[in-house]
Each structure stands twice: as C-alpha cells, then as structure tokens.
Amino acid sequence: xxPKISPVTGHYVDVDVxxxxxxxxxxxxxxxxxxxxxxxxxxxxxxxxxxxxxxxxTERFQVIAYDxxxxxxxxxxxxxxWWTRQYDxxxxxxxEFVVNFARTLxxxxxxxxxxxxxxxxxxxxxxxxxxxxxxxxxxxAADYTPGFYLDWWHHPAVEDGSVAASxxxxxxxxxxxxxxxxxxxxxYAQAAPGVLKGDLYFYSVEHDMRETxxxxxxxxxxxxxxxxxxxxxxxxxxxxxxxxxxxxxxVETMCEIGHFPMSENHDTFMTYLRPILDEIAERxxxx
Amino acid sequence: MAALDHPLLxxxxxxxxxxxEMQIVGKFMRCDVLLSSGDKRYLLRFDHGRLTEIxxxxxxxxxxxxxxxxxxxxxxxxxxxxxxxxxxxVWAAAWLGHLTLEGDIKVFMQNHFAFWRTxxxxxxxxxxxxxxxx
Amino acid sequence: xxxxxxPVTGRYVYVPHGGHEYRIYYEEAGDGIPLVCLHTAGTDAxxxxxxxxxxxxxxxxxxxxxxxxxxxxxxxxxxxEREEYRLTATFYSEFVMAFCxxxxxxxxxxxxxxxxxxxxxxxALNFEEKIRALIxxxxxDHSPGWYISWLEHPHVHGGEACATSVYGLMAPQSPxxxxxxxxxxxxxGGPGIFKGDLYFYSVDHDFRKLNEKITGNVPLYLMTGVYDFACTPEMTEATAxxxxxxxSIIMEEIGHFPMSENPVTFKRYLMPVLETIRGVGSGGGA
Amino acid sequence: MxxxxxxxxxxxxxxxxxxxVMPRIGRYFTAGFLLGIGDEEWVVSMQRGQIERITDNLSIxxxxxxxxxxxxxxxxxxxxxxPPPMYNDIWAMAHPLHGRLRMDGDVKVLxxxxxxxxxxxxxxxxxxxxxxxxxxxxxx
Numbered sequence: 065x066x067p068k069i070s071p072v073t074g075h076y077v078d079v080d081v082x083x084x085x086x087x088x089x090x091x092x093x094x095x096x097x098x099x100x101x102x103x104x105x106x107x108x109x110x111x112x113x114x115x116x117x118x119x120x121x122t123e124r125f126q127v128i129a130y131d132x133x134x135x136x137x138x139x140x141x142x143x144x145x146w147w148t149r150q151y152d153x154x155x156x157x158x159x160e161f162v163v164n165f166a167r168t169l170x171x172x173x174x175x176x177x178x179x180x181x182x183x184x185x186x187x188x189x190x191x192x193x194x195x196x197x198x199x200x201x202x203x204x205a206a207d208y209t210p211g212f213y214l215d216w217w218h219h220p221a222v223e224d225g226s227v228a229a230s231x232x233x234x235x236x237x238x239x240x241x242x243x244x245x246x247x248x249x250x251x252y253a254q255a256a257p258g259v260l261k262g263d264l265y266f267y268s269v270e271h272d273m274r275e276t277x278x279x280x281x282x283x284x285x286x287x288x289x290x291x292x293x294x295x296x297x298x299x300x301x302x303x304x305x306x307x308x309x310x311x312x313x314x315v316e317t318m319c320e321i322g323h324f325p326m327s328e329n330h331d332t333f334m335t336y337l338r339p340i341l342d343e344i345a346e347r348x349x350x351x
Numbered sequence: 352m353a354a355l356d357h358p359l360l361x362x363x364x365x366x367x368x369x370x371x372e373m374q375i376v377g378k379f380m381r382c383d384v385l386l387s388s389g390d391k392r393y394l395l396r397f398d399h400g401r402l403t404e405i406x407x408x409x410x411x412x413x414x415x416x417x418x419x420x421x422x423x424x425x426x427x428x429x430x431x432x433x434x435x436x437x438x439x440x441v442w443a444a445a446w447l448g449h450l451t452l453e454g455d456i457k458v459f460m461q462n463h464f465a466f467w468r469t470x471x472x473x474x475x476x477x478x479x480x481x482x483x484x485x
Numbered sequence: 486x487x488x489x490x491x492p493v494t495g496r497y498v499y500v501p502h503g504g505h506e507y508r509i510y511y512e513e514a515g516d517g518i519p520l521v522c523l524h525t526a527g528t529d530a531x532x533x534x535x536x537x538x539x540x541x542x543x544x545x546x547x548x549x550x551x552x553x554x555x556x557x558x559x560x561x562x563x564x565x566e567r568e569e570y571r572l573t574a575t576f577y578s579e580f581v582m583a584f585c586x587x588x589x590x591x592x593x594x595x596x597x598x599x600x601x602x603x604x605x606x607x608x609a610l611n612f613e614e615k616i617r618a619l620i621x622x623x624x625x626d627h628s629p630g631w632y633i634s635w636l637e638h639p640h641v642h643g644g645e646a647c648a649t650s651v652y653g654l655m656a657p658q659s660p661x662x663x664x665x666x667x668x669x670x671x672x673x674g675g676p677g678i679f680k681g682d683l684y685f686y687s688v689d690h691d692f693r694k695l696n697e698k699i700t701g702n703v704p705l706y707l708m709t710g711v712y713d714f715a716c717t718p719e720m721t722e723a724t725a726x727x728x729x730x731x732x733s734i735i736m737e738e739i740g741h742f743p744m745s746e747n748p749v750t751f752k753r754y755l756m757p758v759l760e761t762i763r764g765v766g767s768g769g770g771a
Numbered sequence: 772m773x774x775x776x777x778x779x780x781x782x783x784x785x786x787x788x789x790x791x792v793m794p795r796i797g798r799y800f801t802a803g804f805l806l807g808i809g810d811e812e813w814v815v816s817m818q819r820g821q822i823e824r825i826t827d828n829l830s831i832x833x834x835x836x837x838x839x840x841x842x843x844x845x846x847x848x849x850x851x852x853x854p855p856p857m858y859n860d861i862w863a864m865a866h867p868l869h870g871r872l873r874m875d876g877d878v879k880v881l882x883x884x885x886x887x888x889x890x891x892x893x894x895x896x897x898x899x900x901x902x903x904x905x906x907x908x909x910x911x
Binding site: 462 | 566567568569638639640
C-alpha cells in the first residue's frame with residue numbers, strides 16, 4: 065500500500081544576516097496568507113507540529129515554521145569560528161533575521177506568530193518593522209521578563225538536556241496530555257550547549273520595553289497578545305499590564321495553558337487563535 | 352485537601368522503588384533535602400532513586416544539601432490535581448514568592464530530573480489517598 | 486533574487502514496526518538507485534548533507550538519509566520515558582528494512598557509518614535478498630569500549646561530554662569547520678541517546694561468530710579511515726578477510742566520520758565504489 | 772624530539788593562559804590533575820580555566836583529582852602538529868583497545884571538564900612556536 069507521507073515538507077534556504085549566510089531549515093504546509101511561526105528559547109520548529117497539520121488553518125494560511133540559526137537543523141553558519149565565541153541572541157540579530165527570512169522567501173506581508181522569546185520579538189517587530197507584517201501574534205510576551213538568564217543552563221557539571229526538560233515542565237499546564245507534555249520536554253532536551261542560555265540573554269537581559277512599548281502603533285499593524293494562565297515567566301497580569309500601554313492592542317488570558325500553547329494543547333489553543341486568524345483572513349479580503 | 356505530612360512521605364518512600372521512570376532517572380540520585388511546611392520540618396535522604404530516610408524535625412546539626420520551604424497553604428495547592436496556577440511547580444512557586452528554594456543549588460540542579468519525578472510521585476500519592484478519603 | 490534553496494527535500498513518513506508507528510523524518514535528493522544512508526550513533530541525517538547536495542552522486546542515485554527514532558526530527562515512541570533506551574541489532578536491522586519497505590524502495594543500496602556500518606553486517610546476513618549492495622563505513626565485527634556511563638550522567642554536561650569524546654575520532658587533516666560541525670551534531674542529542682546507541686555498537690553487536698555465515702551474494706564494501714581508533718583499519722581488514730566476497734578499503738587522512746568531517750577526501754574513495762555498484766566502474770575501490 | 776622540561780611547561784602554561792577561549796569554556800574548571808610523562812610526574816593546578824601552577828615537586832600540598840599517565844613516546848606523538856593516528860586525542864590513547872594512556876583517579880572530574888581539558892591539551896601543539904625566556908616552574 066502506498067507510503068503514508070505527511071503533507072508537511074522541509075527545505076533548507078540560505079538567509080543573509082549582517083553579511084553572514086545562514087542555512088535555515090523550515091517546515092511548511094498549506095496555502096494562502098503566509099503565517100511565520102517562531103519557536104521558544106533553546107527549542108525548534110516541532111513545537112508547531114499540530115498547527116502545520118491542521119486543515120482548518122492550512123486551508124487559509126501557508127504555515128511556515130523555521131528553526132532559528134543554532135537551533136534544530138539550522139546549523140551554525142559556515143565560515144564562522146562560532147566554537148570560539150559565546151552565543152548570546154540579540155534583538156538586532158533576531159529582528160533582522162525574521163525580516164530577511166520573510167524577504168528571502170518573498171512572502172507578502174506575512175503574519176508573524178512567536179512564543180516566549182518569539183512573542184517578545186513580536187513586540188520589537190511591532191515597534192520597529194510594523195510595515196513589513198500583516199499582523200503580529202505575541203504569545204507569552206510582556207514588556208520586561210527578567211531573571212531567567214542563568215548559568216545552570218550551561219554548566220559542565222550539570223546535565224543540560226534533562227535539566228532543561230524538567231525545568232520547563234513547570235511551565236506546562238497540568239491539564240496538558242501526557243503525550244504533548246513529554247514531546248514538549250523532549251524538544252527541550254535537544255539544544256546544543258549554551259543555546260538555551262544564549263536565547264535567554266535576549267529574553268531576560270537585553271529585552272526591556274517598559275518605556276517604549278507604548279510607541280507601538282496598532283493602526284499600522286494589528287497586535288494580539290495571548291498568555292497562558294500557568295505561565296510564571298510572563299504571567300497573565302504582566303501581559304495585560306503590557307497591553308494596557310499599547311493603544312488598540314488585543315489581549316486575552318488562555319485557561320488551562322502554560323508557556324507553550326502551540327505545543328502543549330493545540331485544540332484549546334485554537335479556541336483562542338481561531339478568532340484571530342478569522343479576523344486576519346477577513347481583513348485580507350478587503351481591497 | 353492533602354497536606355505535606357509524615358504519612359504522605361512514607362507513601363512516597365514506598366512508591367519510588369515501583370515507579371519505572373524513577374528507577375531509570377534515579378540511578379545517580381544522591382541528595383539530602385529539607386522540606387518544610389510552616390513549622391513542620393522533614394529531612395529526606397535520597398539515594399539511588401530511593402527515599403532511604405525520613406527525619407521529622409531534624410536536629411539542627413543534621414546537614415542537608417538544599418531546602419524547599421513554604422507555608423502549608425502552598426503545599427496544599429501544590430499537591431492538588433490539577434494544581435492552581437503559580438502553585439503547580441517549585442520553580443513557579445519560588446519565582447512568585449510562595450516558596451523558598453535555598454542551599455547548595457548545584458546539588459538541586461544535579462538531581463533535578465529525578466527530584467522533579469519525585470515531586471510528581473508525591474502529588475500522585477497525595478491524590479491517591481485524599482481522593483479515596485474525599 | 487530568488488531564494489537559494491538546496492535541492493534537498495525533507496518529509497515525514499509513518500513506519501509501522503513492532504506494534505508502534507514511528508513518525509520518521511528523512512531527507513532525499515536525486516533519482517536512480519535508492520541509496521539509504523544511516524547516521525552514526527547519537528546524531529542525525531545531517532551528517533550526509535554533503536552527499537545529498539553532490540550532483541555526481543544524486544545524478545545516478547536517489548540519496549535518502551533518515552533520522553532514527555529519538556534522533557533529530559524523528560520523535561521517540563510513546564512511553565519512551567519509562568524505558569532505558571538500548572538499541573539492539575535486531576531492532577536496528579529490522580527497522581532499517583521497515584523504513585525501506587515503507588518507502589517501497591526496490592533493492593536499495595544501504596550505506597552506513599559507525600553503528601550504521603556495523604548494522605550492514607546484520608543486514609547482509611538476514612536480508613540479503615532485499616538489498617543490492619552494502620557500504621559499511623568504519624565497521625567491523627566487534628567494537629567494544631564505548632558504552633560509558635559518563636555519556637549520560639546528571640553530574641556531567643551530556644552535550645559537551647558526548648561531542649568532545651568523539652572529536653579525537655576525526656583526523657587532524659579534516660577542515661576545522663567540518664570537525665566542529667560534526668561536534669555540534671553530537672552536542673544536540675537528547676540525554677541517553679548516544680549512550681543507548683552505543684549499547685548496540687559496543688555491547689549487543691558481536692558478529693565474530695557470524696562472519697562466515699554471510700553468503701557473499703550481496704557486494705559488501707568495508708571502508709575505514711586511518712584515524713579511527715574505535716574501529717581501526719586492522720579491525721576492519723580482519724573482519725573483511727572472514728567474510729566471503731567482502732572488500733576492505735582503507736582511507737588515508739580521515740577518521741571515523743568521512744562523510745561529514747571531510748567530504749572531499751571521502752568522495753575520492755566513495756565514487757569508484759558507487760560506480761562499481763551501478764555496473765560502470767573499473768572494478769574495486771581506489 | 773620534545774623534552775618536557777620546566778621551560779616547555781612554562782611555554783604551555785603561557786599558551787593556555789593567553790588563549791581567548793579557555794576563560795569561557797573553562798570557567799568552572801577548578802581542580803588539580805596529574806600529568807604522567809614516562810616516570811616524570813607534574814601536577815597542573817587549574818583555577819577557573821587558567822593554569823595557576825605546574826610543578827614536579829609533588830607533596831601533600833599538590834592534590835590532584837584525576838591523572839593522565841602515558842609513556843613519553845605517547846606524549847611525543849600527541850604534541851606533534853599533525854599527530855599520527857591513535858595519538859591525536861587522549862581518549863584515542865586511553866580507549867581500552869589501545870591503552871597508550873591511563874586515566875586514573877576521580878575521572879568524573881575529567882568528564883565534567885572534558886571540553887576545556889581537551890582544548891588546553893591541544894594547546895600543547897603550539898608550544899615551541901613561542902620562545903619562553905625565564906624559568907618559572909617551582910622546582911624546589
């Protein structure tokens with residue numbers, strides 16, 4: 065009988081950032097409005113495995129989930145002595161990468177959705193690159209999320225994979241299925257040394273938009289903020305407080321969901337995401 | 352509502368050797384942990400994926416590597432299934448001020464996965480009995 | 486300017502085996518004789534990225550490299566947390582064949598390195614009628630000494646210990662960049678994955694009494710680099726002498742990961758073998 | 772032919788302590804280890820990835836947690852710019868199949884610091900590139 069092959073397809077594409085070429089791995093499925101999906105710190109694009117296979121989404125959106133350089137199958141860049149340097153993700157690199165990746169694939173004002181550090185970069189993009197996106201969906205984001213840039217994430221006397229997996233499990237809602245819980249943990253056990261910590265340099269050290277988040281102009285780009293009630297890194301109250309500083313931002317707290325909505329509980333997450341996608345698709349039809 | 356008490360810790364001790372995951376991840380588990388609930392203090396000695404000793408109100412001279420200190424209310428919420436937000440995980444509770452994690456944090460991190468599984472078993476035991484009692 | 490894409494496509498195929506349905510990620514390029522590539526212990530199919538992008542190979546072969554379960558983008562089976570991961574010869578050889586069946590490959594060539602090379606011996610013994618040829622890289626009948634507890638220990642950084650333990654397996658002549666890229670793959674394996682694979686590589690794999698049972702009906706090429714101290718050239722040659730029709734090829738200035746540590750040098754030794762297999766070559770290796 | 776004397780050790784120490792990568796990957800490497808070169812033994816005391824001291828004057832004052840002991844010939848091949856097969860890595864030499872180097876003592880500390888240790892041992896191959904004038908080994 066014919067092989068049972070998933071419609072989800074992967075490719076490698078060259079993306080230039082600050083005149084270094086990165087070979088970027090991405091998965092995609094579906095047709096319509098491009099929907100860029102950014103994974104959380106130290107992880108990779110399998111967090112969007114269910115979104116990539118949900119016909120309700122892929123019949124209207126071209127879902128594109130990529131691995132940020134240094135993550136998953138996006139290897140460190142050729143021709144760089146990366147092994148002699150410490151990896152610390154910066155806002156500048158992160159934003160330029162997202163913009164260049166979208167331009168390289170010639171996407172027409174894609175929707176950008178990111179979680180945790182991906183949600184935080186969505187706020188940066190809303191402030192600095194509003195004209196390049198059709199809508200921004202910031203999951204588990206707030207204007208200031210300090211305190212998680214810890215040495216324990218990259219310590220020679222501490223087993224990195226099992227620590228990362230069991231620490232982030234505390235950010236997953238208890239109502240999550242055992243399968244989705246264990247997969248979310250497994251992905252976190254696959255990061256290279258220092259990558260989780262380096263991502264959190266951006267998330268917990270460099271990122272501070274307490275004074276500038278109010279500059280976001282939602283008339284230029286709609287901004288949606290969704291945070292799970294079990295997220296203790298950027299709690300619902302922090303997200304709501306952030307949204308209140310942004311005129312026109314839409315915010316909602318997700319019940320029975322933690323810090324990884326798309327990977328923990330697709331069905332529950334969709335009850336919050338579908339109305340947003342409907343609104344985006346509706347606005348897309350207007351001239 | 353289940354509380355953190357001696358009988359519950361004894362049920363944990365009996366459950367650990369029979370949990371397949373505990374026996375895998377606990378192979379190198381070796382730490383002495385102080386749990387406190389209000390003024391009740393328990394020193395737990397873990398070795399090779401087993402809870403080898405429970406000392407109630409341990410003598411101050413007894414050493415421990417790291418401690419988890421919280422009020423009874425925090426532990427009662429932590430032991431519920433599902434536990435309410437902010438009380439569902441030691442990192443969350445410590446992060447938001449409901450619990451204090453102190454001592455040799457390196458030993459905590461070196462036994463992290465095994466200790467995470469231990470706390471899961473603690474909640475399972477708490478529900479197994481209080482469920483029956485309710 | 487249009488995006489510069491590699492001519493490589495990745496897909497997920499569902500492979501039924503032993504009561505489980507494994508969601509396996511694989512990458513492929515080219516068309517012709519199927520050439521199934523097996524990665525080394527603890528890593529994933531990226532080790533074959535140079536061959537997947539080499540038109541000299543993909544113009545005659547349909548190169549397919551897949552991630553074993555638990556490796557790379559092939560997720561672990563349900564309930565993986567309740568069992569200690571130990572790869573065995575039986576599971577490994579049967580799974581490789583189950584993958585070939587799932588893609589309905591017609592008598593593929595199987596090329597594997599390290600554990601992927603050792604399993605070629607088991608495939609030659611048990612599945613010869615389903616295979617066109619076998620290229621066993623860095624392989625021999627017995628390779629003890631690697632099943633080490635420090636490779637999965639809560640007090641030792643798994644990524645750094647696993648990756649650094651294999652760095653010396655690569656030749657000093659191999660480009661720094663490719664050696665560190667290989668190091669990177671080893672640093673990303675999940676806890677216990679490298680060690681679990683090594684259970685097969687150094688404990689379960691003992692082919693010393695089975696060498697003479699191979700019929701020799703399927704061409705078998707054993708290729709080993711001089712810097713490989715896990716499976717030295719002598720160990721490979723000794724194995725080849727005991728297997729009917731086996732040919733050993735020793736590669737200079739290269740180590741345990743020819744395909745990823747030095748694809749250019751490896752190609753010099755590989756192309757003659759690939760040409761022989763598809764019936765145009767001038768006989769055995771270089 | 773390399774003579775592993777105190778001049779050589781000082782040159783190696785300078786190379787390691789001026790390396791830009793060691794402070795980062797070795798920041799938790801604080802321990803003593805023994806280098807056995809034939810029948811000569813040196814203790815290398817590490818402090819946060821820097822060599823604090825190398826001495827061949829062993830005593831109660833020179834503790835070590837693990838030892839790397841090998842015949843002189845193994846080390847001479849190991850320190851060549853392009854080492855021959857089987858001698859390009861301490862694990863290559865120590866692997867049970869070969870036994871050209873013995874890892875002794877608390878080897879957990881060795882595996883915990885294997886990245887920094889491997890990097891600093893590779894710096895041995897740069898010794899000789901740098902001329903070292905004065906002697907600094909504490910030879911009492």
